[in-house]
Amino acid sequence: MDAALANRLAVSVRAADPDRYFSALFAPAALRPQLLALYAFNAELARVAETVREPMLGAIRLEWWRETAEGASRGTPRNHDVARGLVALFEGAKITLADLEALIAARAFDSSADRFADFAALENYLDATSGALMRLAARVLGAAPERTREAALAYGLTGLVRSLPFHQNRHKLYLPLDLLGALHVTPEEFFHLEKGDPRLAAATRQTALKAREHFLAARAAPRPGAALAAILPAALVPVYLRKLNRDVPIHRRQMALLSAAMRRKL
Secondary structure, eight states: OOHHHHHHHHHHHHHHOHHHHHHHTTSOTTTHHHHHHHHHHHHHHHHHHHHOSSHHHHHHHHHHHHHHHHHHHTTOOOSSHHHHHHHHHHHHSSOOHHHHHHHHHHGGGGGSSOOOSSHHHHHHHHIIIIIHHHHHHHHHTTOOGGGGHHHHHHHHHHHHHHTHHHHHHTTOOOSOHHHHHHTTOOHHHHTTOOTTOHHHHHHHHHHHHHHHHHHHHHHHSOOOGGGHHHHGGGGGHHHHHHTTTSOOOHHHHHHHHHHHHHHTOO
């Protein structure tokens, strides 16, 4: 990958996904462009549901990215920086077209009207999105991907809690139906719960507790070795859980990532 393309991808990831961008800075310099190409691709997939209102439009855009990945896998990329980055990713890492197609398929939920019955279903989705991304990042780094699951679930659930107001506004439900049922709240009622409502606080608390459980499991796991940069975003989970309703300054996030990188574990 040429330096100009690598720089443009880095700028793109820093704007769209700063947690993963700063985590990638702790990866070996030679592998960093591949990691950022992967994260840039993921950011494009995540953005689809944020920019469409109809499931069909979401499906069309995801299919465009599937075709883009397919072209890049053959070495014939579209005229798009992320597409050109994928060529380098396919050439330099053990990433297959099937890996990226699985990420795309998992993202179909984001722009659909589907819902999760329980936490197991929610965690399966997170494992197929945030989890798969961490596994692929670990593979880019030449590390064992199996050690990423708990870290990915912790980071994914934390991100879900932090983005609840956004998803409420767009009437997209990620919290499981059994949790809402236990709180005697229907999905439509949930979309209109106001800040300070004890039912919203209870839903947030239960999800945050799940995130903390997964984080503690990830922290107790053996040191991640070469996979460290892949799982580093999860080092932000404690910071985010302490400040659920507040923004965390970028310098505070950078310090948390640096601390974990120096310890070589979460």
